[in-house]
Amino acid sequence: MVDGRPLAVTGGDDGTVRVWDLTAGDQVGPELVFPLPVCAVAVVPDGRLVVGFGWEVAVLARR
Known part of the structure; x- marks a missing residue:
């Protein structure tokens, strides 16, 4: 849950990450594109998105 909304995050071998409003x-928003396949995604309690791609990890904050 982020801001009271149930969300799901998906990542793929094509390097894309998408956030979905389950209700x-x-x-939600545009897809995010990474230079390598996405192997892990998570949303931490403060709403930041964590993405593992290749040997790298990105932590993204909402605006």
Whole structure:
């Protein structure tokens, strides 16, 4: 849950990450593109998105 909304985050071999609103069934915002396949995704309690791709990890904050 982020801001009271149930969300899911998906990542793929094509390097894309998408955030989904589970109530509406819609994608939230644009897809994020990474230079390597995404192997792990998580949303931490403060709403930041953690993405593992290749040997790297990115922590993204919302605006």
